[in-house]
Amino acid sequence: MRRNLLPVLALLCGTLFLFLGNGLQGLLLPVRGSQEGYSNEVLGLLGTTWASGFVIGCFVAPNVVRRIGHVRAFSGFLSLICLNVLLTGLLVDQNTWLVLRAITGFCTAGTSMIIESWLNERATPENRGTIFSFYISITLLGVVGGQLMVPLADVATATLFMVCGILYSIAALPTTLSKAASPQPLKRARLDLKALFRNSPISCIGILLIGTANGAYGTLGAVFGTRAGLDNGAVAAMVSITIFAGAIMQFPAGRLSDRMDRRYVLAGLSAAAALAGLAIVAIRPADVYGIVVLVAIYGAAANALYPIAVAHANDFAAPEDFVKVSGGLLLLFGIGTIIGPTLGGPVMTWAGPYALFSVTAGAHALVAIYAILRARKRAPVPAADRGAYTTAAASTAPHVTPESLSLDPRAASETQPGR
Template identity: 35%
Template sequence: MIQVLSSAWALLLGMGLLMVGNGLQGTILGVRGQLEGFSTLEMSFVMSAYFVGFLGGSRLAPEMIRRVGHVRVFAALASFISAVMIMYPMLADPIAWVLGRVVIGFCFSGVYVTAESWLNNSANNENRGQALSLYMIVQMLGIIGAQGLFLLGDPAGYETFVIASILVSVSFAPILLSISPTPAFDTTKPMTLRELMKSSPLGCVGMFLLGGVFSAQFGMSAVYGAQAGLSLVEISAFVAAFYVGAIVLQYPLGWFSDRMDRRFLILLAAATGAVGAVSGMLYGFSFEILLASAFVIGGMTNPLYSLLIAHTNDFLEYEDMAAASGGLIFINGLGAITGPVITGWLMGDAVFGPPGFFLIIAVLLVALAAYSVYRMTQRAAVPVDETSTMSTLYPTASPVAFEVAQEVAIEAAEAEFEEGARETA
């Protein structure tokens, strides 16, 4: 771990600041939209637009990097992110915000691709897994820290938007000034969706449903808090609780993942998350229960992302694991685009109001749990000693981090195979 910090501290510091800025702009938009009189449905389109841009960026950013290089792409996208964050309070219009969120999502996706390429280049086979885990923890801590900074400014003014813009601008300094040389860049040609669905139906369906869950909690949690009449401090704590749960419960679920039928663990995690969502829907008048519900939902759904990837790998050949990453990200992105829109419609005053936020999460997680039960009746479980290692990965990861996680899983599986061969020799 010390070796990882010494070689990649600038990258981790920069990405931490970047995630603070990203988490801050998501929360402040949810509150500011309420103050500007935007409807819940309008805000749902604003939040969904981020994932449209993110999905597009994950497809186009690699080609941009090949054409002009890491540094130019990094600097250009940073400029756009900073500019859009200042634009939000100047153009308080739903259409302008939708366009801005598309740009923000595209730029952040490209920045992640670039930064994660550098991270992969700075690591070696011995510490690549540690580097990826540390990077993901930094991302979550950045989003959590953003909720504290949210309280420093008046959401009706400019201060918070300026803070987010400054953080994003400053975040690139340690990366661009300290990291050299730029790494070679290449990505694996993705597996077709038909092949991927045939290999792991649960992995594909689960990633789509989980995309809707994650985008709802990432994009609409602050909107829920504003609509439900929570104070700024309560909104900050509520949003942070999702990501605190993700950090706290990631390791325990990962430990169980390598010791039992992963489909059963997916079932348990999805069902537990659904219970948390139902509790929030029924007892949202209690702030303590709201916090507990957010903690449970975040603690179950974020590790589920890594769990579904590991489950998919269990049915793939080593040489196909990296190729599967592009398809899984695309499927998850489709679910993420639709999640906020459906959530916003359900949260409308004419439908369910604020409880609609928890309702859509509960429905999606129940669907995932039910499909897990179905798949358990269709195919025998992979023996525990033949399953791949679960790598820590969150839905904010780009295709590069996804492929790094796949490489870690492949290396771990090959090491276990060689060790087993030596023991039987």
């Protein structure tokens, strides 16, 4: 284990600090924005602009890296992120925040793609699975760890924004000081909607809807908690428990999907997420424990959906198409995260904070219905011919890019003979 991770340990440490900053900033902004009296629409647009910048970055950032190299591009992207978060703490203005958030999303795509390509360059067929699993764990640990920093200082001051800047500055050190050769040029992400839909309609439509639900909750969950009367510590715990519950649920859900038609597992989990969301809307729990329990159930079901939908699409795809299919689905997920907060903000303004979960419930209900309809129209791939289920970081940590797909052990197996 130690031998496998030692060559990339410094890079993984930098990754941890990058995602600590991402997690802290992602929760700090909606909490501070709520205190400043920003409308639900504006707070939703913070997520929309970030996701838009991130998706654009997946297409454009590789060209930047090709022009100036990995190390200089990484340093430049991180410098802009650090500058943006410090300006966000100094210039408390909603329009300024929206512009800065879009730039941050773009730069986050660039930094993530560089880290993922660097890890992939150092990975071998023997240690690829270990590095991939460790990378996913670090992204989750970093996001949750950053979120849990919010209660440690007064969000009304610039302190936590400065802490964010420190974390991003530390994240730059391992790669800028490394003597290792730069990895190969980044690949362009391709999105072929027609091919995706022909391959698996439920994966194509389902992941778009899953991204819509996850984007709405990921951006506005903290706003919901604040509007529902929770303090900052309870809001951080609520958001973090969603990620933890989803990470734990991926393993039993994946095992079940390997044994039966994945579409029925997708329908069952989507129905569970929809029911949990509707329960929050109907019960409107006033105490933190009731909210956390229901949100944990929601997170366990909602965050297990993405990897099952990806696995189903790959069941019908040729082995050599894994990266192309999964990369397109990841970008569809990103488009969904643009739609979710844009829709969720006005709904919360019109019907109250608990109505956020009516948006997620609607998206999950559509996934469940469509999955059942598709299961009746197309026979499943026999269990013996399916690819093995693999957890996917995008479900619980929305900062991964199509470049991360090259780290997946399934991508490496495409070039192996006899596959």
